[in-house]
Amino acid sequence: MKKSIIxxxxxGTTGNRAIAYSKDxxxxxxxxxxxAQHFPQPGWVEHDAEEIWHSTKTVLNGVLxxxxxxxxxxxxxxxxxxxTVIWDKNxxxxxxxxxxxxxxxxxxxxxxxxxxxxxIKTKTGLFLDAYFSATKIxxxxxxxxxxxxxxxxxxxxxxxxxxxILWNLTHKRxxxxxxxxxxxxxxxxxxxxxxxxxxxxxxxxxxAILPEVNATDAHFGDVVAESGIHTTQPxxxxxxxxxxxxxLFAQCGFATDQIKNTYGTGLFVMANSGSLPVSTDRxxxxxxxxxxxxxxxxxxxxxxxxxxxxxxxxxxxxxxxxAHESDSLAKSVTSNGGVVVVPALTGLGAPHWDPTxxxxxxxxTRGSTKAHLARASxxxxxxxxxxxxxxxxxxxxxxxxxxxxxxxxxENSFLMQFQADLLTMNIQKPAATxxxxxxxxxxxxxxxxxxxxxxxxxxxxxxxTYTPIYNPEMEAHYSRWKRAVxxxxxxxx
Ligand code: ADP
Numbered sequence: 057m058k059k060s061i062i063x064x065x066x067x068g069t070t071g072n073r074a075i076a077y078s079k080d081x082x083x084x085x086x087x088x089x090x091x092a093q094h095f096p097q098p099g100w101v102e103h104d105a106e107e108i109w110h111s112t113k114t115v116l117n118g119v120l121x122x123x124x125x126x127x128x129x130x131x132x133x134x135x136x137x138x139x140t141v142i143w144d145k146n147x148x149x150x151x152x153x154x155x156x157x158x159x160x161x162x163x164x165x166x167x168x169x170x171x172x173x174x175x176i177k178t179k180t181g182l183f184l185d186a187y188f189s190a191t192k193i194x195x196x197x198x199x200x201x202x203x204x205x206x207x208x209x210x211x212x213x214x215x216x217x218x219x220x221i222l223w224n225l226t227h228k229r230x231x232x233x234x235x236x237x238x239x240x241x242x243x244x245x246x247x248x249x250x251x252x253x254x255x256x257x258x259x260x261x262x263x264a265i266l267p268e269v270n271a272t273d274a275h276f277g278d279v280v281a282e283s284g285i286h287t288t289q290p291x292x293x294x295x296x297x298x299x300x301x302x303x304l305f306a307q308c309g310f311a312t313d314q315i316k317n318t319y320g321t322g323l324f325v326m327a328n329s330g331s332l333p334v335s336t337d338r339x340x341x342x343x344x345x346x347x348x349x350x351x352x353x354x355x356x357x358x359x360x361x362x363x364x365x366x367x368x369x370x371x372x373x374x375x376x377x378x379a380h381e382s383d384s385l386a387k388s389v390t391s392n393g394g395v396v397v398v399p400a401l402t403g404l405g406a407p408h409w410d411p412t413x414x415x416x417x418x419x420x421t422r423g424s425t426k427a428h429l430a431r432a433s434x435x436x437x438x439x440x441x442x443x444x445x446x447x448x449x450x451x452x453x454x455x456x457x458x459x460x461x462x463x464x465x466x467e468n469s470f471l472m473q474f475q476a477d478l479l480t481m482n483i484q485k486p487a488a489t490x491x492x493x494x495x496x497x498x499x500x501x502x503x504x505x506x507x508x509x510x511x512x513x514x515x516x517x518x519x520x521t522y523t524p525i526y527n528p529e530m531e532a533h534y535s536r537w538k539r540a541v542x543x544x545x546x547x548x549x
Contacts (some may be wrong), residue, residue: 059126059127059128059129059506060078060079060127060129060506061076061077061078061079061084061123061127061128061129062076062077062079062128062129062130062131062132062497062500062501062504062506062507063075063076063077063116063119063120063128063130063131063132063291063497063500064077064131064132064133064134064493064494064496064497064500065112065115065116065131065132065133065134065221065496066134066135066299066490066492066493066496067108067112067133067134067135067136067217067218067221068135068136068299068492069136069139069156069157069158069321070090070091070093070321071088071089071090071091071111072088072089072091072108072111072112072115073086073087073088073089073115073490073493074086074087074112074115074116074118074119075119075490075493075497076119076122076123076128077494077497077501079501079506079507080511080515081488081494081497081498081507081511081512081515081516082515083488084122084123085118085119085122085123086119087114087115087118087119088115089111089114089115090111091103091104091107091108091111092104092107093156094153097161099159099160099161099163099402100159100160100161101155101156101158101159102153102154102155102156102159103139103153103154103156104153104154105141105143105150105153105154105217105220106149106150108154108217108220108221109220109221109224112221112224112225113283113284113285116285117284117285117286120285120286120287121286125285125286125287125288125289125291126287126288126289128287128291129292129501129504129506130291130292130293130294130295130500130501130503130504130506131279131291131292131293131294131295131500132293132294132295132296132297132496132497132498132499132500132501133218133221133222133276133293133295133296133297133496134218134295134296134297134298134299134302134492134493134495134496135216135217135218135221135237135296135298135299136156136157136217136299137157137216137236137237137240137298137299137300138157138187138188138189138192138216138240138241139154139155139156139157139189139216139217140154140155140189140192140193140196140214140216141154141214141215141216141217141219141220142193142196142197142200142203142207142212142213142214142265143212143213143215143220144206144211144212145210145211145212145213145228146211148224148228150220151196151200151203151206151212152196152199152200154217154220155192155195155196157187158187158360158402159186159192160186160402161186161192161195162186162191162192162194162195163186163411165186165191165194165195166184166185166186166191169184169191169258170184172184172258175254176242176255177335177337178335179245179246179247179252179254179255180239180242180243180244180245180246180252180255181239181246181333181335181340181341181342182240182242182340182341182342183340183409184242187358188240188241188242189216189240189241189242189243190241190242190243190255190259190261191242191259193214193241193243193259193261193265194259194260194261197260197261204260207261207262207264207265208262208264209264210262210264210265212265213231213265213267214261214265214266214267215231215233215267216233216237216240216241218233218234218237218296218298219231219232219233219237219267222276222277222293222296224283225277225279225280225283225285225293226276226277226278226279226280226283226293227280227282227283229277229280230276230277230293231267231268232267232268232269232270232274232276232277232296233267233268233269233270233296234269234270234271234272234274234276234295234296234297234345234346235249235269235270235271235272235343235345235346235351236272236296236297236298236301236342236343236344236345236346237296237297237298238251238267238269238343239342239343240298240342242255242259243255243256243259243261243266244269246333246341246342246343246353247333249269249343249346249351250269251263251266251269270296271346271347271349272295272296272297272301272345272346272347272499273294273295273345273346273347273348273499273500273502273503274294274296274503275292275293275294275503276293276294276295276296277292277293278290278291278292278293279291279292279293292504293500294499294500294501294503294504295496295497295499295500295503296496297345297495297496297499299492300318300324300326300356300492301326301342301343301344301345301354301495302491302492302493302494302495302496302499303316303318303324303326303462303491303492303495304316304326304328304344304354304495305344305345305495305498305499306486306488306491306492306494306495306498307460307462307486307491307495308328308460309509309513310328310350310352310509311328312328312329312330312454313328313454313455313456314327314328314456314458314460315327315445315448315456315458315459315460316459316460316461316462316491317441317459317460317461317463317466318461318462318463318466318491319362319363319437319461319462319463319464319465319466319468319471320362320363320463320464320465321362321363321364322358322359322360322361322362322363322364322405323357323358323359323362323437323440323441323444324356324357324358324359325356325357325359325406325441325444325445325448326344326354326355326356326357327354327355327448327452327454327456328344328352328353328354329341329353329354329355329451329452330352330353331350331351331352331353332353333353334353334355334451334452335451336355336447336450336451338357338406338407338409338447338451339355339356339357339406339407339444339447339448339451340355340356340357340358340406341353341354341355341356342354342355342356345499347499347502347503355448355451355452356406357405357406357407357443357444357445357447357448358405358406359405359406359440359441359444360401360402360403360404360405361399361400361401361402362437362440362463362465363379363437363463363464363465364401365397365399365401365433365436365437366379366382366433366434366465367379368401369382369429369430369433373429375426375429375430376426376430379464379465379468380467380468382430382433382434382468382470383434383468383469383470383471385426385427385430385431386427386430386431386434386470386471387470388427389425389427389428389431391431392419392428392431392432392435393419393421393423393424393425393428393431394419394421394424394428395417395418395419395420395424395428395429395431395432396417396418396419396432396435396436396536396537396540397415397416397417397429397432397433397435397436398413398415398416398417398418398436398537398540398541398543398544399415399433399436399437399440400413400414400415400416400544400545400547401414401415403548404541404544404545406443406444406447407443407444407446407447408443408541408545410545410546411548412545412546412547412548412549413541413544413545413546413547413548414544414547414548415544416540416543416544416547417429417432418540418543431470434468434470434471434474435474435533435537436537437465437471437475438471438474438475438478438479439478439534439537441459441475441479442478442479442534443541445459445479456481457481457482458481458482458483458484459475459476459479459481459482459483459484460484460485460486461475461483461484461485462485462486462489462491462492466485466489467489469522472485472520472522473522473525475522476522476523476524476525477524477525477526477527477530478530478533478534479524480524480526481524482521482522482523482524483521483522484518484520484521485518485519485520485521485522486516486517486518486519487516487517487518487519488516494512494516498512
């Protein structure tokens with residue numbers, strides 16, 4: 057049998073998944089494993105990088121055992137972005153837990169560097185924020201005894217999760233990343249597409265620890281049996297791409313009039329901006345991918361609290377038993393009863409960027425019920441999405457008619473219809489909900505020369521389309537939301 061199976065490794069924030077796809081894009085096997093989240097202090101989030109490697113091995117071996125490694129043509133990696141690992145090149149041991157993208161430990165350091173914010177935005181397309189890798193690298197080198205010296209002496213390596221796993225899969229042979237992941241580190245110049253010497257010296261990061269930066273569809277190296285993977289022959293790694301960029305590719309491909317939103321823990325709205333980075337002061341400009349020698353940029357609005365607001369209703373308030381129940385509860389009332397929820401539980405991300413904002417519930421009356429609260433919570437996901445899409449529309453002169461959606465909360469039909477009505481755009485949800493994994497598999501399959509983008513797209517059927525229904529009161533609702541956002545801002549000062 058000719059090798060034709062493509063494997064995607066989706067290394068997420070809560071767990072790792074391996075999926076094997078047939079040459080027609082059908083799922084042949086899939087395995088998922090969660091790993092532990094560590095919260096050593098309020099606002100701090102860490103992962104054990106070795107646990108991530110062990111769990112990656114488990115899910116990959118599980119899938120290879122089912123489909124046979126000898127039938128696999130290529131593997132693609134997609135990953136949680138920005139999360140920072142530094143390890144010893146000789147022992148292979150991380151010097152500390154990985155610092156996760158959500159971790160706020162370097163927020164004060166970012167404030168202290170505010171004089172450099174404009175330079176950083178110009179060079180990297182990013183806001184000076186603890187979200188990105190640069191201050192996490194700096195923190196590790198400063199706080200782990202001897203780390204700065206060891207880094208200067210070339211004994212340590214840095215990587216985001218893609219790089220860490222690639223290094224392990226190739227049994228320490230390959231230390232590399234791709235441009236989409238590099239563009240999230242805040243030390244990578246998105247114009248020259250090189251590590252930026254000025255920023256490296258600003259954050260005191262020695263060049264010796266940095267990975268080589270490849271195109272997204274490069275041949276990164278080979279997965280080998282020595283690394284503990286169940287294969288008798290090398291498996292080429294033909295794609296590496298950050299998770300949101302992978303979802304954008306799966307949903308929209310190369311088209312530049314397309315926009316997607318992932319309704320996961322947070323909300324990640326992304327639009328292709330074509331061959332040049334677009335500059336705006338409200339959104340992040342980032343590299344989408346470099347495929348077939350063509351670099352594609354993207355505009356991104358990251359909203360910190362999305363589906364996790366529904367988790368909060370379930371776990372902290374206890375007003376629903378499951379996330380799914382929020383759908384029927386919201387539909388059990390005909391309106392939000394005047395209640396507006398601003399889910400600024402960890403501050404506000406795009407397009408407001410106010411770390412001092414805090415969660416706010418307005419408009420409560422004696423008649424307010426948990427159904428109103430559930431409905432207002434779901435509506436807040438739609439309002440936050442509109443805030444970002446309006447900012448994207450102001451920056452990119454494109455007529456966006458359809459929003460492509462994925463992620464856990466895109467299963468919520470109340471939310472999706474409300475979103476369509478609020479945006480007056482069609483909402484399209486694909487049948488293949490694992491957009492992230494599919495995106496990495498598509499790029500790896502194309503790079504290995506056995507898939508074409510058109511062919512895979514033809515096999516992906518749309519599952520649901522929501523068309524907007526005119527609601528004469530919608531704009532009044534949206535203006536009330538905007539007033540509520542102003543009240544949530546400037547709180548924790
Ligand atoms: P991530 O990849 O960020 O872990 P997922 O895409 O798996 O996130 O989505 C999980 C999130 O979606 C959770 O925060 C959960 O509360 C939310 N969610 C899942 N199903 C629903 C639903 N039917 N309605 C609203 N939110 C939901």
